[in-house]
């Protein structure tokens with residue numbers, strides 16, 4: 422017997438119609454490259470988005486065509502987010518922090534037909550153009566002047582009316598695609614469906630994750646080119662939250678100014694962004710009025726517990742730790758405290774806030790070791806596997822079986838985790854970053870978190886270096902805060918007080934900076950390469966990227 426409920430397709434136009442009818446006057450604010458602010462509303466943005474949809478059709482964009490964006494976070498990018506999927510085309514966000522060769526590879530692999538480029542990013546696109554067979558390049562410019570051979574976004578939008586029906590699409594239609602950053606090999610395309618995006622927006626808004634509503638003003642620092650800014654642009658549209666876009670200005674002072682002036686209630690980004698913000702706040706306590714900010718979402722790599730504590734104790738700010746991947750849309754887990762923890766002391770609560778947390782609604786997790794599925798005992802390590810309505814089931818263009826997907830339909834994340842009896846998941850490492858010393862695993866993430874807990878340390882990364890006796894030993898690279906002196910003995914003492922002796926890195930080295938990936942994570946492959954001979958062995962046993 423079948424259920425007798427409506428089979429309403431879950432598609433992006435459903436979100437657009439809701440935002441238009443219920444939240445039209447909610448603000449959309451963008452910082453332009455010249456630092457001035459552009460103020461708009463959902464009504465205006467979706468009106469322009471409708472005209473963009475018509476213009477793209479007029480340019481010959483057909484259902485299934487890939488339309489790429491190479492753009493910062495701003496209102497026009499939001500217009501593209503709604504217009505492209507709503508004509509059945511596929512929004513392909515290109516990562517502007519990648520090398521032009523990688524952008525070329527990705528745009529070619531995806532067969533992008535039309536590319537929308539920020540004028541300030543034209544010098545980057547110029548290094549790809551000619552090698553990418555896009556039919557049209559549309560430039561988003563503030564002064565009406567665009568490079569020869571390209572189309573002006575504003576002219577296209579102005580040439581249409583906003584008679585666009587925002588009709589539903591079959592929910593399994595591709596809506597968007599994003600390539601993995603390639604820190605674990607060649608970038609691979611993940612293709613999101615209308616259904617997965619809509620469900621993810623709903624999931625992202627739930628109280629376990631963000632608890633979004635029209636009382637919120639959201640500033641996504643996480644780029645719209647990296648896993649759809651964690652789904653926030655669509656979630657905000659669904660729940661009516663105002664959006665504030667920082668454009669290209671991501672330095673701590675610019676972000677803090679915007680958070681304060683626009684009375685932002687919720688923001689999101691990777692830990693390296695928040696480490697910089699915490700330093701800026703510590704340097705000038707009380708300078709910014711952040712009294713409206715109710716949560717800072719942190720994910721992409723492990724948020725050090727000292728950072729979470731520092732925000733809370735010194736500035737009264739609350740960090741919510743999320744885990745996810747390009748392949749999981751990205752929200753997989755969130756460290757939302759269970760009722761039992763609400764009465765716990767702050768140290769215990771902080772320990773849970775630093776975990777990656779429990780599976781989001783509609784997502785399931787499990788861990789697997791060589792012995793089979795791991796017990797949820799909080800100590801046994803295994804590779805995290807995940808399953809859910811917004812998790813990829815295959816990569817774009819994959820032909821044949823892929824060992825990232827299990828026979829029973831789970832995705833193998835490559836993350837090594839423990840899970841406790843309440844389902845709280847803790848990332849111990851990425852499989853390729855684990856230090857395997859004398860047959861035992863050492864968590865580089867735990868060591869990094871401890872080092873970043875030292876008040877003089879700005880950033881720390883720990884990598885595996887080949888070692889004659891132990892196979893691998895950990896090596897730490899530490900960046901001190903401005904004006905602080907590197908003191909190896911003090912750092913060693915800190916670690917010896919917290920970990921078994923054999924976990925403590927043999928070498929702790931000072932550095933001016935830690936190389937970062939295009940998403941702002943520590944680029945550990947570069948550090949491993951740089952230090953691979955440090956313990957006197959530099960043979961083929963050293964691991965690559």
Ligand code: ADP
Pocket residue numbers: 601602603604605648719720721722723724742743744745746747748777834835836848850851940942
């Ligand atoms: P890339 O694989 O290129 O880094 P993704 O953005 O898809 O691109 O990264 C997903 C990975 O980021 C996860 O597999 C995990 O290793 C890491 N990650 C994400 N969130 C967290 C977190 N909260 N704590 C620790 N690691 C995280």
